[in-house]
Amino acid sequence: MNPYQSLRDYEEFVYTLPQQFPSIVSSTLIVIRRGRMVTVSGGIVFSQGYRLVVKERLTFDAGPLVLKRHGYEVWHGDEKVSWYDSQPHPHDPTLAATHPHHKHIPPDIKHHRVPAPELSFTHPNLLFLVQEIKQLLKG
Template sequence: MAAANPLNPLSSLTEYSRFAAELLDQPEVLRSTVIVWSDSPYTGTAEGEVLFRGGFRLRVRQEVDFAAALITAYGYEVYRNNERLFWYDDFPHPEDPTLVST
């Protein structure tokens, strides 16, 4: 496995964990429950919610390949108060022509 790159939070479990912890340093972030864990030195998972000022909330789940420094699977949902505004995931949606190219 390549050496960690502190400029790329996807390069190691340590860097990715630091990135998740530092979310709380952002002025618009009120709270974060994002946790990062790994069952191997090559992959990791992050999951949780980030609460922003203005009633916005981000639910996130990411799976990361540290050797390639890539997010390999993901799901995101954005809410304002209790209303889901939009979501993104890596699943194909062939029934929706606007998403076929994604």
């Protein structure tokens, strides 16, 4: 099931992430509705000092939610491991395949970008991100 089918479904999905994934220690994610706009923000804390900072902006009418922009940061302690965003970089041909979704990785994390084919505006990205952090936990 795609939790983007309704705002209620997505809220339930977001607020029950800790129950779905034992590797999640806690979550401060909140879903805020303002008219047709929805903001999801906060963080998810994992074991071993990992955390995911989430910023999503979605819209909806009577139908499914649509993600308009996103930013996800993966931290290990005080070190930013990587981040994803939907800021367009139309002059970077290496990102064209997944435009505008991409991931920032070391070295030179601010400028070193790679395509992010797992991310989308039409399905929840949080599932992929939680799975990615679970892989980091395995070491």
